[in-house]
Amino acid sequence: MEDLERHLDELGDRGLLRRMRLVSGPQGPRVLLDGRPVLLLCSNNYLGLADHRRVREAAVDAARRWGVGAGASRLISGNMTIHRRLEEELAEFKGAERCVLFGSGYLANTGVVAALARPGGVVISDELNHASLVDGCRLAGAETLIYRHADLAHLERRLREAAGRASLIVTDGVFSMDGDVAPLGGIVELARRHGARVLVDEAHGTGAVGPDGRGAAAAAGVAEEVDVVVGTLGKALGSYGAYACCDETTARYLVNSARTLIFSTALPPPAVAAALAALAVVRAEPERVARLARNARLLREGLRAEGVDVAASGTQIVPLVVGSAGAATGASERALERGVFAQAIRPPTVPEGTSRLRLSVMASHTRSELRQAARAVAESLPPGKLSRPEAPLEGRAIAAAA
Numbered sequence: 001m002e003d004l005e006r007h008l009d010e011l012g013d014r015g016l017l018r019r020m021r022l023v024s025g026p027q028g029p030r031v032l033l034d035g036r037p038v039l040l041l042c043s044n045n046y047l048g049l050a051d052h053r054r055v056r057e058a059a060v061d062a063a064r065r066w067g068v069g070a071g072a073s074r075l076i077s078g079n080m081t082i083h084r085r086l087e088e089e090l091a092e093f094k095g096a097e098r099c100v101l102f103g104s105g106y107l108a109n110t111g112v113v114a115a116l117a118r119p120g121g122v123v124i125s126d127e128l129n130h131a132s133l134v135d136g137c138r139l140a141g142a143e144t145l146i147y148r149h150a151d152l153a154h155l156e157r158r159l160r161e162a163a164g165r166a167s168l169i170v171t172d173g174v175f176s177m178d179g180d181v182a183p184l185g186g187i188v189e190l191a192r193r194h195g196a197r198v199l200v201d202e203a204h205g206t207g208a209v210g211p212d213g214r215g216a217a218a219a220a221g222v223a224e225e226v227d228v229v230v231g232t233l234g235k236a237l238g239s240y241g242a243y244a245c246c247d248e249t250t251a252r253y254l255v256n257s258a259r260t261l262i263f264s265t266a267l268p269p270p271a272v273a274a275a276l277a278a279l280a281v282v283r284a285e286p287e288r289v290a291r292l293a294r295n296a297r298l299l300r301e302g303l304r305a306e307g308v309d310v311a312a313s314g315t316q317i318v319p320l321v322v323g324s325a326g327a328a329t330g331a332s333e334r335a336l337e338r339g340v341f342a343q344a345i346r347p348p349t350v351p352e353g354t355s356r357l358r359l360s361v362m363a364s365h366t367r368s369e370l371r372q373a374a375r376a377v378a379e380s381l382p383p384g385k386l387s388r389p390e391a392p393l394e395g396r397a398i399a400a401a402a
């Protein structure tokens with residue numbers, strides 16, 4: 001055990017030790033964190049569906065009707081009617097021919113990338129992709145080429161290097177730690193020209209961006225040209241599990257090749273029913289998606305008015321890069337003292353020297369909560385992160401009027 005303790009000590013010395021904080025009660029815009037009430041500013045429960053009445057009731061009903069477990073993998077005896085229904089609804093929502101459920105977004109990405117990027121082929125991956133896509137590349141038999149973040153020219157160079165081999169481009173739709181959106185129009189265009197497949201991970205896009213929350217690919221008008229869209233049920237949809245939307249052949253291929261689907265138990269019926277109910281709420285109440293976008297704008301305006309240098313990204317994810325791991329945890333602790341929970345994100349989740357507070361808003365935050373959050377966060381950042389002298393006075397007026 002000494003080696004493990006030494007490793008932990010080393011992480012501690014570098015300011016990289018992690019620990020889990022404890023939330024009591026359901027996930028809402030405010031939670032009890034380690035026993036203290038805080039405003040939650042780092043949840044992916046973007047639309048407030050994790051504790052929505054109809055979504056909870058759907059899970060309870062499903063437990064009564066179908067039990068709590070599927071009992072086996074989908075290919076043995078775990079494939080239940082409720083799984084089929086959710087796949088049909090998701091395919092329709094995404095405008096895809098077929099949809100295949102997976103145990104989680106992590107399992108979907110590792111399983112789908114490894115299945116599609118076969119030996120002799122090439123997988124071409126954005127340098128800021130989520131760890132689950134990175135691990136999919138590691139598991140794949142194909143060679144991995146990395147391209148600079150959202151850099152189409154560099155992507156094209158990689159496609160030329162891959163010429164003559166089966167190529168798969170993989171990218172986050174909305175980047176999880178930066179909140180920016182991949183240049184999907186350009187990526188699809190390059191893929192078409194070079195005969196490559198495209199996989200887009202819509203973990204932070206589904207339910208959050210695009211027309212009625214259909215995702216970043218739909219926003220770019222290329223949903224039909226993306227070969228595989230992966231998404232999670234655990235973020236905006238408030239439940240647990242994940243899916244891959246694709247055409248009929250790819251779906252049949254995944255069922256026969258994706259090891260994380262084949263060798264893992266099917267999703268529990270209550271989680272599936274909850275996702276179905278959440279999807280119905282998203283479709284019936286698209287104003288939730290609009291409110292999320294409005295809240296993201298309000299938080300940015302509030303931060304700017306407090307003199308905070310807000311990055312250009314326009315989604316519900318607002319990264320405030322402070323540099324060192326220590327600076328990020330310090331800022332997070334100070335925000336917590338002011339009643340706001342904004343998690344510090346450090347390496348290896350983000351590159352060395354780009355530790356940050358990653359703020360994420362929810363549709364269920366109120367204007368005054370967002371104002372309070374902006375003030376608390378601004379007061380907690382290291383001084384260099386503030387550009388107070390340049391903060392225009394009308395910026396403050398906007399915040400005050402919001």
Ligand SMILES: *Cc1c(COP(=O)(O)O)cnc(C)c1O
Nearest residue numbers: 104105106130132176203232234
């Ligand atoms: C959260 C996340 C995943 C993993 O999804 P889970 O369902 O939580 O396993 C995959 N990709 C991205 C971009 C994510 O942010």
